[in-house]
Amino acid sequence: MYDKRPKPHLTTPIPNNPGLRVDFTVHNGQYEKTDKNNNKNVGLDVEYFTNWGQFGASWLDGKYTRTLTGGSTVTEPRKAFGLNFRAYPNMLVKGWGFQGEWIDGEWLGTDRDGWYGQASYHFKSHPGVAYTRYERFDPNDSAAKDDYKGLHLGYKYNLTPQDQLTLEYCDGEVGDKTADDLIMQYQRSY
Numbered sequence: 696m697y698d699k700r701p702k703p704h705l706t707t708p709i710p711n712n713p714g715l716r717v718d719f720t721v722h723n724g725q726y727e728k729t730d731k732n733n734n735k736n737v738g739l740d741v742e743y744f745t746n747w748g749q750f751g752a753s754w755l756d757g758k759y760t761r762t763l764t765g766g767s768t769v770t771e772p773r774k775a776f777g778l779n780f781r782a783y784p785n786m787l788v789k790g791w792g793f794q795g796e797w798i799d800g801e802w803l804g805t806d807r808d809g810w811y812g813q814a815s816y817h818f819k820s821h822p823g824v825a826y827t828r829y830e831r832f833d834p835n836d837s838a839a840k841d842d843y844k845g846l847h848l849g850y851k852y853n854l855t856p857q858d859q860l861t862l863e864y865c866d867g868e869v870g871d872k873t874a875d876d877l878i879m880q881y882q883r884s885y
Contacts, residue, residue, distance in 0.1 A: 700744060716742045724757045724773060734758035736773060747786040748793075753777045759802065775800030784817040791816055806836040822853035840870030849878075857884045 700714035720738040736757030742749055759773040777798035784792035797810040809832035816825045828847040835841055849863035859882045867874035 711746060713744050713746055724759050748780065748782040750780040761803065771804050773802050790819065805834065807834050808836065809833060824851045843867065843869050
């Protein structure tokens, strides 16, 4: 890792800590399983932090070996390229934060791509955040009716600095089928 920011080891990005951060990784292509091939995944993440937010690009190149029905194995490319951005709350528009990501890749023999855009409103009078996010993911560019699309509306309430409660509704669809969700989540950070 190369981190040229004044406070490089902060886990949460903050304004007034601008600079470049570059992460280079080499890792097992089979996740936590024993490697089935001699190929390693190579990744590069480049992020530039500004006073208003951050933007960056990510690249991954590797191989993944899977077992097919019948017991034979196949080793296929595992590639991805993505772009991302984040505008901190109150930096571009008072009370609002924005973020988004786009990715294009190949895994398990299929071309995949997706993106999302999110806007969040950070309340000044109480510790809560309302947000909306639209996302789209296509797990196989050559197959029809497998795209996921979802419009999320949610509210995250900070009970304490370590405890958050989130309520979210998703108006979603996969192909031409409904995939709506109502989610309630409690999160504790250590």
